[in-house]
Amino acid sequence: MYSSVVRLQNTFGFFTTVAFVVAAFVSLSDFLSPRTPTVNLLKPTSLQVVNGRPHYYSPVQQYGIIKFSLDADLSSLFTWNTKQVFVYITAEWPSLDSQNNTNQAVIWDKIITAPSSDHLAKYGPIERKKLKKAAVGKPIDPSRGKLVLKNQRYKYQITHPSGKIASQEDIVLKLHYNVQPWVGLLTWNQEQTWGKWEALKGATSKKFKLPAVKKKDEGKKTTKSNSRA
Template sequence: MHNALTRVQNTFGLFTTTAFIVGILVALSDFIAPRTPSGVIKPNELKVVMGRPHYYSPKKEEHASIRFSLDADLSSLFNWNTKQVFVYVTAEWPESDGSDVMNSVVIWDSIITAPSSDHLSNVGPATMKKLKRSAEGKSIDPSRGLLKLKNQRPKYQVTHPSGKIANLENVKLRLHYSVQPWVGILTWNQDSDLFKWSALKGAVSKAFSLPSVKAKN
């Protein structure tokens, strides 16, 4: 005859096993939902100056500021298992010494939460009320993931360990994303198609060069 403790242990074991199996099924269900992200990005205003890129920088150095425009559709990344999507833009360029080293610097980022996780955003009451209203009657608000930025100011400056950044060639802007699910593993933008998940289309600017250091008035 099983005692009370044994029955509690059996019940708890059944619960955890069931929860584990359900979690695996939910994580695998992501592959059923198609992903077709796309975007167009281009630089608008380029500026290179000499100074301290941050208030805590120990010395003056060359740093660049790149304004850009972005038109992206990442709405297909949101489904029943999406908690939030981390979006960021990088400036990339090859090392000037002819090696295969590629430099990459984040210049802008943002977090887009799903309607079910809006409480995780640090927003005010008015914005929260608007977000909840937009998601009423919908499993996923279709406006989530639609980015239309014009002449966007960068959050971060472009620097290099050498302190030299002016007149760089073959610089490109690239859009990236990272999907954080409620259950499962983190996924990033893909280089190739995988089942119903398509690689990020476009989202890379044409190559451009940074200007010379701006002269002081």
């Protein structure tokens, strides 16, 4: 007869096998839900380049400051297996270095949690009540993933290893997303359509150019001329 230890091992092995099979079915169920993320608007609204230092003893560098407007619908990314969606916007521009064809820097990001994982976010009591009320009777709140931002302030400034970024041309803004499920693999924004998962549309803005660094003397001259007038 089998000993108690052997029986316990067999039971645990059977349990892990069943759990793995169930997890695989849960993960594959995501492919049955359509994904139709779209970006209706993504454009810069305010551009500025300033001088600064990352550290006190560091040389002066140029930093690009970009504000933007965004109208996107990522609500189809939320299913019953979605834990949260990480959304971020990058500024990208071509590089003269042959080893690095594109420069990329994140200017803004946001984590959008599903109703089932709101407890993982740092919400206040009032905002938590609103989220729970909005999700009553719904597996997924339809408003999750709908982003409407006007003249949104940047989170991160952009720069370049050379320390110069003023008057940089051919810059575009791009929206990216990363779906983090409860069970399964992480999925990123896709450029091609796979079955019911459609490629992200309208995620790239039109090309624009950063301005030159505004000198302090120019601001003083403008102020003096206005006062004389």
